[in-house]
Amino acid sequence: MAAPTTTVEHNPNIPDYEPGDGNTKTFHVDSFRKEWLSRLKQSEYSYKAENEDTFHANFAREMGVSVDLMRELKDVCSTTALHCHSEDQQPDPEVVPDDASLKTLIERKKHQDYKASLKIGKSRHDLYADEQARLFVAIRPESLEHLIPEGEVILTINAYYPATFEKFVYVRPHVTLLLLGSQSLTELRDAICCASDLQVSGELSNTPEMAPDFISKDHFKSAFFFFEGVFYNDMRYPECRDISETTIKWTKANKFPSYRKAKMEDTKFADLEIKVGFPYLYCHQGDCEHVVIITDVRLIHKDDCLDRRLYPLLTHKHRVLMHKCAVCYTFIGRWCTIGDQFAPSNPCLFCDKCFRMLHYDKDGKKLGDFLAYPYVDRGAFS
Numbered sequence: 001m002a003a004p005t006t007t008v009e010h011n012p013n014i015p016d017y018e019p020g021d022g023n024t025k026t027f028h029v030d031s032f033r034k035e036w037l038s039r040l041k042q043s044e045y046s047y048k049a050e051n052e053d054t055f056h057a058n059f060a061r062e063m064g065v066s067v068d069l070m071r072e073l074k075d076v077c078s079t080t081a082l083h084c085h086s087e088d089q090q091p092d093p094e095v096v097p098d099d100a101s102l103k104t105l106i107e108r109k110k111h112q113d114y115k116a117s118l119k120i121g122k123s124r125h126d127l128y129a130d131e132q133a134r135l136f137v138a139i140r141p142e143s144l145e146h147l148i149p150e151g152e153v154i155l156t157i158n159a160y161y162p163a164t165f166e167k168f169v170y171v172r173p174h175v176t177l178l179l180l181g182s183q184s185l186t187e188l189r190d191a192i193c194c195a196s197d198l199q200v201s202g203e204l205s206n207t208p209e210m211a212p213d214f215i216s217k218d219h220f221k222s223a224f225f226f227f228e229g230v231f232y233n234d235m236r237y238p239e240c241r242d243i244s245e246t247t248i249k250w251t252k253a254n255k256f257p258s259y260r261k262a263k264m265e266d267t268k269f270a271d272l273e274i275k276v277g278f279p280y281l282y283c284h285q286g287d288c289e290h291v292v293i294i295t296d297v298r299l300i301h302k303d304d305c306l307d308r309r310l311y312p313l314l315t316h317k318h319r320v321l322m323h324k325c326a327v328c329y330t331f332i333g334r335w336c337t338i339g340d341q342f343a344p345s346n347p348c349l350f351c352d353k354c355f356r357m358l359h360y361d362k363d364g365k366k367l368g369d370f371l372a373y374p375y376v377d378r379g380a381f382s
């Protein structure tokens, strides 16, 4: 598909929201990739590792120094030569000395003292901060069929949670995904996990076994991305509706810049015209709106994961606390009851097991009077 282009004329009715230096100018992803490839030598983006001696010889030539001087520089500037203690001492790198004068060490000490004052061990958040990124470094597929071609482009995309809670406005939790230029927008859509896709609507206290049949994702499949004045609608299934139509009509009637539309499944990331760092929109389930920011566009490197099947590649996932069952306080809440005589609070959360044990007899007959709604916790993906 040809790259969509939009001309957004200046309209005095529309304030200029765009901050001056928060994002790049609009560019076409594939043209940018080609520009790189025309300027770089193949050896610079090839997966084949360059011989270390050749690398140093080339580097010495480029810097205009002799190979011997290059070797000496390498020894002097090596990280092993960096120490602030005498050779016979081997201090623990975790312990910051009390008389530290380096600003970074002073800040680190402050942070360590603060952590110690909390009297908790290392949290999951600390331990797994870069877990995903670590897992996929330099993975190569066993067969060439799945190997990503050299010179492919990788986009780093942050998909933010909808700001449904006041505190989300400040903490900005998100997932970070890596996508290839040759992947379609639907692959990003399918990789964004959102609790609203799994919501089950309706009061089901009389038929709790019906719950799994009513997931919103299966019923309401429409969604769009909005990049640079173009709505990319997901039209893969017959049930999909063009939910951008209302907005497009409204903009026409109100003399806004004319927005266009295209199909999400027919558009590849390489086809897009985008700005890096600019907040775009992903909308699904009618009004569940996520900000999507492309934070980086670059060529693939031999140390990246080279197996096409593992993309979109999740490299960061915000962990949110789970809301647990009010009875066992062990499992995640799956049911929310209202007006429940057995519950300690109103409304009240139960895991599936406790909910059924407490509210139904051994033949599955409902006991007592209450309303029950299936509940999907936003911590379910953590």
Ligand SMILES: [Zn+2]
Binding pocket: 162, 194, 195, 196, 197, 284, 288, 289, 290
């Ligand atoms: Zn959502």
Ligand SMILES: [Zn+2]
Binding pocket: 325, 326, 327, 328, 329, 330, 331, 350, 351, 352, 353, 354, 355
């Ligand atoms: Zn429970």
